[in-house]
Amino acid sequence: MKPEHRAYRTVDGHVRIGSVVYGIGAEIADPEGWVWLLVEAMDGSRDPAAVVACVREAHPAVGADDVRQAMADLLAAGFVEDAAAPVPVSDRERERYSRGVPLLRWMDLGPRASAWDAQLQLRRARVLLLGVGGTGGYAAQSLVASGVGLLHCVDPDVVELSNLNRQPLYREADIGRPKVEAAVSFLRALNSDVTVTGERREARGADELRDLVGPDRSPQGRYDLLVLAADRPTELRRWTNRVCLDAGLPWVDAGYRGPLVTAGVYVPGRGACWECLRAGEADRRELRLAPGQDEEVASPRLPWNPASAVTAGLSGGLLAHAALALLTGVPALEPGFRFGVNLMVPGDRVHQRFPRRPDCPACGDGPR
Numbered sequence: 001m002k003p004e005h006r007a008y009r010t011v012d013g014h015v016r017i018g019s020v021v022y023g024i025g026a027e028i029a030d031p032e033g034w035v036w037l038l039v040e041a042m043d044g045s046r047d048p049a050a051v052v053a054c055v056r057e058a059h060p061a062v063g064a065d066d067v068r069q070a071m072a073d074l075l076a077a078g079f080v081e082d083a084a085a086p087v088p089v090s091d092r093e094r095e096r097y098s099r100g101v102p103l104l105r106w107m108d109l110g111p112r113a114s115a116w117d118a119q120l121q122l123r124r125a126r127v128l129l130l131g132v133g134g135t136g137g138y139a140a141q142s143l144v145a146s147g148v149g150l151l152h153c154v155d156p157d158v159v160e161l162s163n164l165n166r167q168p169l170y171r172e173a174d175i176g177r178p179k180v181e182a183a184v185s186f187l188r189a190l191n192s193d194v195t196v197t198g199e200r201r202e203a204r205g206a207d208e209l210r211d212l213v214g215p216d217r218s219p220q221g222r223y224d225l226l227v228l229a230a231d232r233p234t235e236l237r238r239w240t241n242r243v244c245l246d247a248g249l250p251w252v253d254a255g256y257r258g259p260l261v262t263a264g265v266y267v268p269g270r271g272a273c274w275e276c277l278r279a280g281e282a283d284r285r286e287l288r289l290a291p292g293q294d295e296e297v298a299s300p301r302l303p304w305n306p307a308s309a310v311t312a313g314l315s316g317g318l319l320a321h322a323a324l325a326l327l328t329g330v331p332a333l334e335p336g337f338r339f340g341v342n343l344m345v346p347g348d349r350v351h352q353r354f355p356r357r358p359d360c361p362a363c364g365d366g367p368r
């Protein structure tokens with residue numbers, strides 16, 4: 001049994017595994033008491049045959065097949081790992097990721113050969129990051145600290161004093177320096193096992209974006225994911241959506257509008273695209289816009305996008321979480337949604353999920 005899912009026995013004799021409040025746990029009725037013995041026996045010190053023998057010694061009436069089936073059910077539910085599986089990384093990596101891997105194991109409800117599988121998947125991943133400001137800076141820091149394989153950063157700007165209230169990669173001494181240059185040197189110093197590259201550039205149209213995404217752009221082949229953390233030009237999200245749909249490239253984005261911080265998770269061919277969600281959200285909010293009137297008019301978009309270290313940190317954290325989830329499958333997310341936090345109403349659930357729209361101009365069934 002994974003230590004993070006440790007079972008306990010309720011006062012009425014049920015076996016509870018994990019924590020139900022996290023959406024991970026399970027509760028099993030155990031009138032004869034052998035399920036409790038089973039989860040205690042599965043502590044990593046016995047092979048499956050010895051576990052069966054241990055249970056049947058105390059409960060001879062229970063069939064060996066029933067015990068084996070219960071073990072298989074626990075395995076399928078993601079509560080079990082192979083305690084004897086080799087650790088396929090160096091001692092240094094083992095120590096470096098010794099807190100992150102147990103978290104992945106905790107959130108991972110798919111059976112895996114080793115707790116290190118998700119970490120190794122991350123080490124193989126190649127990510128294109130657009131924008132290393134507040135959101136992008138926090139996300140880049142998280143991805144590099146977590147041990148992503150390759151991160152290529154793209155940003156056209158230089159560091160300004162007004163960036164320093166929320167952009168964690170820059171210091172006062174960096175003012176006037178291209179952001180990409182300062183970001184790459186910060187990120188390389190953070191984790192020398194990660195390949196970090198950058199270019200000072202702005203995607204000023206869908207064609208330029210297509211060129212950045214293109215199959216030959218990454219030094220080690222095709223990217224696995226695009227992480228969008230830039231908000232200029234205004235059309236950038238729409239272009240990104242179209243280019244990623246054409247390229248079959250999964251992508252994530254995040255940002256803030258005042259106190260509302262959200263991130264989106266998109267995989268071409270699986271659920272709603274960015275434009276589907278945008279249309280679904282406009283319907284939900286009953287904006288009562290005239291035909292052709294853009295949704296932007298309903299919430300202010302200012303030249304100085306108001307932001308703090310808190311909103312940028314949350315936005316970058318949610319973005320990194322979305323990226324890590326798509327790259328590792330932990331936790332398993334069904335794409336085609338936005339999620340987030342409203343700092344004005346922290347108890348409210350921010351979750352936008354709408355079905356794919358057959359009439360969507362980007363991913364719909366009609367001509368594009």
Ligand SMILES: [Zn+2]
Nearest residue numbers: 273276360363
């Ligand atoms: Zn769509």
